[in-house]
Amino acid sequence: MRMNEPAIRLQVDAEDGNARAGILFTRRGEIETPVFMPVGTAGSVKGIRFEELEDQDLDARIILGNTYHLWLRPGIETIRAGGGLHRFIGWDRPLLTDSGGFQVWSLGALRKISEEGIQFRSHVDGSLQFLSPEVSMEVQAALGSDIVMVFDECAPGQAPAEEARQSMELTARWARRSRERFDSLQQEGADAGRKPACGLSGRQALFGIVQGAAHLDLRRESLRRTMEIEFDGYAIGGLSVGEEKKVMWGVVGEIAPLMPASRPRYLMGVGTPEDLLEGVSRGVDMFDCVLPTRNGRTGQAFTSRGKLNIKNARWTRDTRPLDESCRCSVCRRHSRAYLRHLYLTGEMLASILLTHHNLAFFLDTMRGVRQSIRSGYFPTFRREFTERLSANGE
């Protein structure tokens, strides 16, 4: 291991306004940015086999795992026995894990927040659990993910200034504790995913998270305090949690360009295809969201002409693919009529195929975004993409 080398390295190849395209080098391979990361909550991108994620149709270069879910079930000892998360699930490309904080915030019943951490009841078995910066770092080291997120506290989108400040300050203290425990775990060799890689340390990367709700002054202060600690990448958290879109873009537009240009910028939990382009135009490099997978399971397809509800009776005998502009394996093979039939009959294949198409659409959109930035026509790409979406020409 070369401890003085960085854990990851971002190479920015092209810029167009605030938008930028490049390559993120990780110990498990290269990730072209801007990138969309499919969510593999409990160690599985729901309904999708890993072979499909790797195939050229999707070619997902990095997926996300949820520390909260994996920690509660199957638990760290089981994953450790399996050789870390990559080996346990059978995925050798990069993995990012969140800190668990957001799930505790959204799923954990009877939360009790203290300076030390968060006590809560497991949504699985009701047992009392305790999560802190230290525990989160220990769990993520045992998972051996390639990118680790600091343990943060997420304030509600409409939190008033004082509440948002306290939350942000707690996040800042927790970020420092996360960094310290993370560093000692790396020294101790606790990282289950360590892997030599040319020009990189082979260690996990750690990302800081900017909080502060909708208050730009708090967001700027959070960014400054996070940057002081120094991280391998910087994320914007606490958005897309109920606030208005213009508030979200106000924060992202203010904060993303202030982040270190040499480090990846990650907008957590965002978003729709339109959101991806909005984020990219403000300088974001990384996104994750459950929309393509979750909506696939509820019968909603994302297409170049907007959303399509497969349950709609108008597709009963429609022999067209979900998206006539899409070249994914689902659109090459199956009609709306067949997909509708599968969905109404309760066939698992409906979820499988809609999810596959949705991921293909998201990942393909990002391919288009990268190419347009590299070729200098991102604004045109963005305008045409948005116009097509709203054409609603199902």
Added chain:
Amino acid sequence: MRMNEPAIRLQVDAEDGNARAGILFTRRGEIETPVFMPVGTAGSVKGIRFEELEDQDLDARIILGNTYHLWLRPGIETIRAGGGLHRFIGWDRPLLTDSGGFQVWSLGALRKISEEGIQFRSHVDGSLQFLSPEVSMEVQAALGSDIVMVFDECAPGQAPAEEARQSMELTARWARRSRERFDSLQQEGADAGRKPACGLSGRQALFGIVQGAAHLDLRRESLRRTMEIEFDGYAIGGLSVGEEKKVMWGVVGEIAPLMPASRPRYLMGVGTPEDLLEGVSRGVDMFDCVLPTRNGRTGQAFTSRGKLNIKNARWTRDTRPLDESCRCSVCRRHSRAYLRHLYLTGEMLASILLTHHNLAFFLDTMRGVRQSIRSGYFPTFRREFTERLSANGE
């Protein structure tokens, strides 16, 4: 179309006792026999994409569709609008459809059987429906399956002689009506799946079904009456419906060898891996069963060492594949521990992967069977396979 050519042609290449291996030529490609046919009830082999069925891991040469399910939902008009079942579902390899009779028997509430046909209530919406030899042939013509089954009446496995005789005689009369309506539909060009093929008529094939419950005299009479009508293949129905195994093998062992050697022999709805070998040894060429798919969804894997329940706590940290002798994509990539985790977490991927492995095991077993017959060591293959299965060395 060359109307004097057969719809399908069986070429028997090797025999070993009553077991035989060959190639069944159909208008949509060749099927090596003996063959196991995965069941695609409502136009989908549950949890499996068609690309997987085609890939070398499975390489399923023929799948089965259920006339009853497809007729009720999405309905014939929708499938016709989609260009027949092959085009509607996106599968260009051979399809066999059953007649609907068995599903009415097992699913239809409030059945009323008359000479004309069967009146029943749909399990989908409770509507009153009527199925007869003529309707079944019309539906199967609209589906355009490559192999059509006559509309039969299935007596319970333990039906007494008089009840079984009446059922068998009704089946014989319905077989003749099926043949007549089928022939006129072919003349009328109602077959949605017609396809030119070298040396074949390009038409649908029609199989007769032998009934008679556990009564060998009735079975022999049923066979004689079915053969009088003349079909492209012959099936044994009404087995694996609650009778004892030795009764089933008594019937198959008596009837299969009496069937015309030049036509495929199909044992309907059977069975376990052991059953496939038992059937083959008695001269059966074709099998179908929901076991690999259904059990995959309930957490049961078929392996070379017997069944494995993935829910079992002993697999919690077991890094071995489901079957150490299996080379399918699931066994190459995933551990029992991971599959157990997926199952317990309710992840769809558990069903997908277990079903894939189970189908791979069934189809691979049949590859082994064919090879052993061709190479003259089927009895050895059968003995070793059975010994391994009962080793139960999970």
